[in-house]
């Protein structure tokens with residue numbers, strides 16, 4: 001199990017095959033999935049999702065999806081992703097997060113995201129970080145803002161088969177460029 005980075009309270013590490021139950025339990029909470037749609041079946045987590053993450057570790061340096069655990073206790077808290085988007089551009093990176101409900105509003109998503117962003121801009125050649133969420137997902141948008149990302153656009157409403165609360169209000173994209181991040185870092189310790 002390889003550690004990707006550590007913050008004051010979090011360890012971000014590679015997933016392993018043994019994380020199936022952690023992921024399944026995380027996704028079993030309807031509040032966690034409120035803006036995300038139906039949870040993935042356990043078999044799909046085991047046979048597709050985790051193998052996909054493991055394969056990315058072989059291909060890319062510290063760009064992927066990481067399990068987050070309590071640095072002091074080792075308890076599984078959720079995950080972060082920091083990975084290329086659909087265009088596979090390694091300089092334009094998609095940030096995302098999902099944490100157990102019991103751990104919300106302790107600043108963990110902000111803490112992990114800021115550390116990933118700093119790693120990307122300083123070590124990995126990243127030029128831009130972006131994130132998407134449903135327009136109505138206020139908590140997720142707040143994390144983006146606290147990490148210095150700003151609103152880029154609102155996209156059309158989701159029109160797929162699943163019923164997701166608030167999907168009719170569309171999605172937002174937020175982004176932060178390396179120069180913006182560097183400018184924020186001057187005289188501001190929040191990065």
Ligand SMILES: CC(C)(COP(=O)(O)OP(=O)(O)OC[C@H]1O[C@@H](n2cnc3c(N)ncnc32)[C@H](O)[C@@H]1OP(=O)(O)O)[C@@H](O)C(=O)NCCC(=O)NCCS
Pocket residue numbers: 031032033035096097098099100103104105106107108109110111132133134137138139140142143
């Ligand atoms: C989104 C999520 C990762 C945030 O994690 P977190 O560790 O609680 O985030 P933080 O504690 O760093 O920051 C949350 C901020 O949002 C605010 N917030 C949370 N819920 C809110 C709500 N419903 N309305 C307004 N603000 C809200 C908090 O007050 C806090 O801001 P503050 O520090 O200014 O008070 C977590 O809620 C989660 O896992 N949600 C389910 C999965 C999900 O929606 N992921 C994002 C999909 S794109």
